[in-house]
Amino acid sequence: MKKRFNDKMALPLRLGYTIQHRRPVLAGAVLSTATNAFAPNPTLRVKKWSSGIGTPRRLVLGFGALFLGQFMSMADRPGQSFLASARQQGASSVEQVLRNVEWPEQFPFKEEDFQRFDESPDSLFYETPRFVTHIDDPAIAALTKYYSKVFPPSNTPGISLLDLCSSWVSHFPAGYQQERIVGMGMNEEELKRNPVLTEYVVQDLNFRPKLPFEDNSFDIITNVVSVDYLTKPFDVFKEMCRVLKPGGLAIMSFSNRCFWTKAISIWTSTGDADHVLIVGSYFHYAGGFEPPQAVDISPNPGRSDPMYIVHSRKVATG
Numbered sequence: 001m002k003k004r005f006n007d008k009m010a011l012p013l014r015l016g017y018t019i020q021h022r023r024p025v026l027a028g029a030v031l032s033t034a035t036n037a038f039a040p041n042p043t044l045r046v047k048k049w050s051s052g053i054g055t056p057r058r059l060v061l062g063f064g065a066l067f068l069g070q071f072m073s074m075a076d077r078p079g080q081s082f083l084a085s086a087r088q089q090g091a092s093s094v095e096q097v098l099r100n101v102e103w104p105e106q107f108p109f110k111e112e113d114f115q116r117f118d119e120s121p122d123s124l125f126y127e128t129p130r131f132v133t134h135i136d137d138p139a140i141a142a143l144t145k146y147y148s149k150v151f152p153p154s155n156t157p158g159i160s161l162l163d164l165c166s167s168w169v170s171h172f173p174a175g176y177q178q179e180r181i182v183g184m185g186m187n188e189e190e191l192k193r194n195p196v197l198t199e200y201v202v203q204d205l206n207f208r209p210k211l212p213f214e215d216n217s218f219d220i221i222t223n224v225v226s227v228d229y230l231t232k233p234f235d236v237f238k239e240m241c242r243v244l245k246p247g248g249l250a251i252m253s254f255s256n257r258c259f260w261t262k263a264i265s266i267w268t269s270t271g272d273a274d275h276v277l278i279v280g281s282y283f284h285y286a287g288g289f290e291p292p293q294a295v296d297i298s299p300n301p302g303r304s305d306p307m308y309i310v311h312s313r314k315v316a317t318g
């Protein structure tokens with residue numbers, strides 16, 4: 001897969017871009033410590049399904065740096081590399097990625113970027129419930145803390161939330177409630193068990209990206225560690241914009257783990273900073289969103305799972 005970009009890899013070298021880069025961990029799931037009759041093996045405690053590929057390593061960016069080289073406006077910092085500028089500003093490089101992006105006019109991805117190693121129907125892969133968590137506890141805690149800062153207070157009249165690619169957990173603050181919290185996912189048993197949901201929909205978004213909701217229905221849309229499984233993100237993000245209320249907030253969060261065979265090739269062949277740019281581009285090209293922003297909420301960099309947010313609001317006048 002990387003071969004395709006080999007001709008462009010000279011570019012990052014010329015520009016001097018290197019990045020502390022983590023490639024996705026294969027099949028990232030952490031078996032829950034919760035006692036659960038449906039767990040694949042309830043006697044197992046915490047076990048990471050990692051292959052060791054997730055070890056941080058220093059790589060020269062291929063496609064990612066090509067992205068950065070093309071998209072980042074360096075006009076205000078002539079002669080400096082992207083990372084040098086980011087370090088001087090004291091911010092996480094991941095948080096810098098979406099600043100001053102000059103997006104190409106056309107959606108810059110090709111069909112093959114959204115292909116997966118396993119192209120069998122997703123309904124097969126998600127047929128059996130997985131009562132597991134897919135990131136470690138500190139990463140979950142960081143996400144929940146982030147939600148508690150940006151979500152409307154619990155039980156605010158008229159507030160509706162949609163958790164896309166949901167399962168038996170949404171990582172919302174403890175006891176969080178709203179009139180309407182919809183979960184959409186692939187496995188009904190998982191969704192049924194999710195205590196925060198007031199309703200759920202089982203739907204394969206790669207087969208049917210249209211969201212079964214009225215325009216302007218939701219105040220918040222979340223998607224936790226699953227944006228990388230969407231093979232039609234452009235369509236899904238357009239739909240997200242349609243069903244969000246004006247000013248509504250979409251929060252995409254992800255780490256460096258994934259079910260590698262089910263993640264799109266552009267994701268498995270790139271690293272964290274690239275993922276931020278990829279998700280940012282979905283918002284940008286879907287249209288109707290404010291410029292996307294990235295937040296690095298990684299709780300203990302280098303020690304526990306990293307956690308990144310790319311968020312955007314539907315334009316208020318849309």
Ligand SMILES: C[S@@+](CC[C@H](N)C(=O)[O-])C[C@H]1O[C@@H](n2cnc3c(N)ncnc32)[C@H](O)[C@@H]1O
Pocket residue numbers: 122126132133134164165166167169170184185186187203204205206207223224225226229
């Ligand atoms: C890694 S799990 C994450 C689940 C949950 N968001 C969490 O944080 O634990 C990936 C989720 O994406 C959902 N998913 C994967 N492919 C999907 C598809 N084609 N359409 C809709 N949902 C999908 C699955 O239902 C699954 O729950």
